[in-house]
Amino acid sequence: MFYVMKRISQKLQALLVIGILFFASSCEQDYFYEVPPPKVAQQSTTLIATHVTTAPNTFSSSFWKTADYLKVSATNMNVQQLFGDGLLNMTGTYSGITSFNNGTAPDLTLKAAYDSSNLYILAEWTDDDVDASHSTWLWNGPVDPRKADPTAGWTSQRNCDKIAFAFDIANSTSPAGNFSNVGCAASCHNNGTKYTMHPQSGKTDIWNWTVARSNPMGYSEDYVADADSFYTDAGTPVFSRNSAGATDRSGPAYEWDGTSQNITLPNGGSAILDPAYYIKNKTPFTGSIERGDSLYHSVAPPGDCTYCHGEKGEGGSAAGINYLSQNKKSRAALISGMDNVPDMVTYWAPLSAADKNDLVAYLRALSGVPGYTLNTPTGSSADVVTLSNITPINLVNSYLPSTNKHTKYQILIIRKLKTNNSDDIQFDLSASKQYKFGVALMDNDGVNHIGSAIETLTFK
Ligand code: HEC
Structure with a gap:
């Protein structure tokens, strides 16, 4: 009987020890392994x-x-x-x-x-x-x-x-x-x-x-x-x-040269600059703006662009031509575009190459020439x-x-x-x-x- 009691108490003791160990280890687990609450923006x-x-x-x-x-x-x-x-x-x-x-x-x-x-x-x-x-x-x-x-x-x-x-x-x-x-x-x-x-x-x-x-x-x-x-x-x-000069009335020195403005960004990425807003690849702005203005507003062809495009290029019987997106065209592309408009032949075709270039200077100024050029600093x-x-x-x-x-x-x-x-x-x-x-x-x-x-x- 005594022997049996002793066996039982040994068993109880063993259970108790296991229990304590389990309890202790679960405490330890709680203490060391609890997942911290996720960080929230404050x-x-x-x-x-x-x-x-x-x-x-x-x-x-x-x-x-x-x-x-x-x-x-x-x-x-x-x-x-x-x-x-x-x-x-x-x-x-x-x-x-x-x-x-x-x-x-x-x-x-x-x-x-x-x-x-x-x-x-x-x-x-x-x-x-x-x-x-x-x-x-x-x-x-x-x-x-x-x-x-x-x-x-x-x-x-x-x-x-x-x-x-x-x-x-x-x-x-x-x-x-x-x-x-x-x-x-x-x-x-x-x-x-x-x-x-x-x-x-x-x-x-x-x-x-x-x-x-x-x-x-x-x-x-x-x-x-x-x-x-x-x-x-x-x-x-x-x-x-x-x-082109020292004041904010001097006019532009440069325009976009017509080549794709591919750049590498400082973080290694790349981008293409939109010439409607940005000039990085540049060429001197040419043509007489005064002469372009007077041809655009002449009372009879050649010139007389107001007749269809409005006083300031805002559009009339033909489309507006004073939008920033006009800057996406190089000088050569603008000229060949105008060469190819049948309605414009009487007004455009008789002009000399110099006159056409002067008119493009005026068209650029209707859209607006970017006031800054960009550099890699x-x-x-x-x-x-x-x-x-x-x-x-x-x-x-x-x-x-x-x-x-x-x-x-x-x-x-x-x-x-x-x-x-x-x-x-x-x-x-x-x-x-x-x-x-x-x-x-x-x-x-x-x-x-x-x-x-x-x-x-x-x-x-
Ligand atoms: C008789 C009407 C008429 C006159 C005058 C005229 N244009 Fe146009 N122009 C047009 C038409 C039509 C188009 C084609 C776009 C459209 O449908 O409006 C056009 C297109 C253009 C374009 C865009 C070309 C392109 O590549 O998309 C420009 C720039 C332009 N004209 C400039 C001029 C200039 C500068 C003059 C004066 C020399 C002029 N135009 C005179 C009718 C005219």
Whole structure:
């Protein structure tokens, strides 16, 4: 009996030990192997750059799906400013918030990350159309209802959409205060009466992403503003003014040369630039614009193009010929196209080759010649690599019927933490993990903007 009891108790003991072990191991399991809740995107009060080991260098990188975001509450930063003589119809954000995208809130959000070499900033905001021109050359163009500028001859018209970031390189100060207290008000809006895009002392870094001048090449424009002025960083800037002279009434120096504008983007991708908006492969703009104008408006053939195409090419009995898409045709293609319209023979065929060339100069000016030519940037001007959801070949613009309505801009800035260039901010994380910055949005503008003068970028 005793023996039997002992057997049972041994068995119980064994069961107990197994039970305890099981219990302990299940505790251990709970403790070590519980699946953490999935990360969800949370709104944050500063722009938090999270450390990553896999570069989030595309819009589809999984990091962005759950990254915390800063929602920027945009306010008027600079309003009711106009450009100088000859620059017209370029102030789509004139009244600030109420003008920007016709008063629809931009809902700008920013996300950030960094790895051992780069800072990544993803910006997204609402703007229902893509304005992709900048200081386009027009001959006898429209008046600007906000300006008294005469419009006879060449003027520079139209503007593009932009986002700009400002960081303090060193002690930027204006009468408004210093950068650490007032953000980019310390550097961009000196004394508040007249717009001066530089601080009174110190140095500011400005990254300006523009649809017309930097986006097609895959960059943001990189500037430095100091006590003297606001100027592009060292090296070749991504854009050059396409001007035959020193003023904004000088007319274009170049036009597209007719060859396919294939480019390699800084991230290794490729693109073809649309000559309706962009000139990279260029040839001098030729022909007498005055002579082309007078032939177009002559009262009898040859010439007399108004008879069928309207006073400014807007169309009449025949199609309009003042659209941007006319820029997609080379000079030779335009001329041979006109050679082949039977209805035009009386008006076109008797003209000399020089007359035809002069008329093409006038046709180009009816559509508008892009105000800038593009370059592959070099040196410190090539630091701010920027991807966007606007491809250089697939644009929707308010000047063209929109086939693919755009509602939201997405841009992804990739910049070295430390460029070691004196005209750039250095993100030296051993020295500081917090950096003040300002951010500005422009809809069809470059001088008026909305946004936030002071935000904080925090490296975690
Ligand atoms: C009698 C009417 C008439 C006159 C005058 C006229 N055109 Fe045209 N033009 C046409 C027609 C018709 C077309 C074909 C497109 C269309 O159906 O509207 C055309 C087409 C064009 C095109 C587009 C060609 C292409 O490749 O698609 C251009 C550019 C053009 N005209 C320029 C001119 C110029 C410059 C003059 C003055 C020298 C002129 N036209 C005078 C009727 C006219």
